[in-house]
Amino acid sequence: MIKKSGYLFLGTLMLGIFEGMLMGFVYFLIFSSILFFSVASEIILFNVYTTSGLRSMDVARFVDTNYVRKGGKLGVRLKFHNKSSRKIAFHYYDTLSDVFTISGPSEGYISLSGGETREIDYALSAWAVGKYAVGPVIVYSEDPMKLCVSSYKLEKSIDVKVSPSLSEITNSRSGLVSNIKFTSGIHKSRVIGQGYNFYGVRPYVISDEFRYIAWSRYGIQTGEDIYIKQMEEERQLDVYFVLDYSESSNFGYKTKRMYDRMIVSSINAAYMVLKNRDGAGFLLYSSVHDAFIPVTRSDESIRKLETKVAEIRPEGRFDLMRCLQRAGEEIKKNALIILVSPMFNADQFRSPHGSLFRVGKRFALILLSPTEFVEWKDEDKNYTTLMRSALVSRSAQIKQISRSLNQAGLKTIVAEDSTLQRRLAVEYQYEKMVQ
């Protein structure tokens, strides 16, 4: 393909020929003609010779596995084979998402003699959960005069699934630090009712059933006093983490993305819930995604979430009212629903009537502020000023949203990335205490 500069170059030289002829300037005519025909020949030779050479290239990709943990290394091997008998020199690059950190030559310039094969090894490491394409491999070559370029897609892409990093959720799983960190002060509320655990006794009143009389305590003080056995009722709390998995969650920069932090914080909070012998479930919701993972009292739901988030990426739009309706349909029991969303778009909470936000369950909405998801570039003062201005505006906006939703009857809290996990824990603890 001739580049724009190539067309301009040829056009200019044709103008030179025309000019030379028009003025009868023979030297200039000869000069322009030689240059024009040299450039034109070079382009034709490149298109015929080099381009057909590129077509005879074979590229194969081999990867260690297509399922990795965030931060884990994924080895990739590219195998280039020149099927033709002549030498081919070309540039290559593997098409990769910006969530990957690359170590090794994923792009470069190589020349292969006829029949030669060369293997290129490099490694990838992802910074966010989700499913990402690796590839295709693009090879391209430029002519010596850099006036045209020929490029080909030589290898289909493969999908790599990235699940949450063990290092980020290990604190909650270890049971050492996490017990002190997250579960201190949380006690199961003792509610008297029907159950198997003995709680205590109290004096008999007329409305009590005879079957609960503690005969072993009969007449223990006055000789005729009667006592009733009290049993402890099991009051376990089911917690659903509902996550806004729309495009608005795909905010942040290479090493820190909003949806990734939402997943990690939710998993950590879910481990804390499980340690307290309560149940944890999840709902990833947007106009495209609707992944409901029912409550379990083991880490099975977390495992399912890890698998699920490795297969999708945030897509579509988020509508608060529809999300609440959807949560209401799936969650039958009286459970605690904690919804985490950045609420970036105005149509995400467009319900004009407070009554429509009625959830019928214990509910908390955590608005995730974008403040800590911005990469600061100290050297670029214009960028810094613009970003600060945008964040100040967004902070005011998000506080206003929070106030409006609170007035409409939805408990709403604003959280930063660094406080998200603590906010989730606080909401859980609060509901645990008041249940």
Add this chain to the structure above:
Amino acid sequence: MAETQGVSAYFFNVLALSPSILLLLVSMAYAISGLNLYIFVPLALVPIAKRFSPSLIKVNTYRIVLIILLLLILDSLASLSHLVPPYLSAISLPASFETVFTLEIALGYLIVVEGIFTQKMFYLVGALVASLADLGELYAAVALMNSSYFGVVLSNFTSTLGSYGLGNVPPMQAALIVVALLEYQAILSLSLHGFMTILPLYSLSLPYSTLLLSTFAVSFLGVIGRFYVEGEKDENFRLEGLFTSVVLGVVISLAVIEFATVFQTYDFQFFVISFLAMVFLIAAVSSSRLTPRDLHL
């Protein structure tokens, strides 16, 4: 590394623009007495001022210069009609052949200087072609001045101008106007008859013609050298491709020009060269047609 490449690029730019530089020097030698220095000197300082300007002004230097020039021309037209106060009339451009002549030389000078400092290949060749178009006319005027029949041409021209009440015109400016008229006649002839009857430079004996021919050879080497230093990793592979295309280009163009001379008596040179150039242009474009694979579909 980048600085070294920049310096070598300037060196090749000077080589590539050597015909324009020679024409500029020759023209200036004849034209210096007829220049309006109040216009030429500020314009000549523009490339220097540009390099010391803040980046916002640097990228818009020539736009600013053009706007100022157009405003001055507007001011001059308004001054001729006595529509502006005296202090604005004082800065207007004089409506004379001298002004047009100065602007033409200044344009050639600016194109050459900017061409020397350019980092882009296309701008270099563009500057070469554009400067040769402008300075070629001046060079033709110099050639006309050196011709034996210039005295007759000048007297005819002066008497014609005198009949319109335009007074005397210096020889260089008169020669330039005659050459420009011949060029317009050539374009008109081309449009009406399909071939050229008037060639301003073809029939004149050119001053410094041997030196000029050498500068064109140097210029060709300069352009190819610039292509070469633009840099690619596999030098041998690159050199091979460049060498082949240059040899092919020289052979084809010489064959084309030889072939064109066969048709000299029939005035078909223009047609033959244009036809073959178009054939090569179409071949170059059609050989690089995009396929779905190119488009990564």
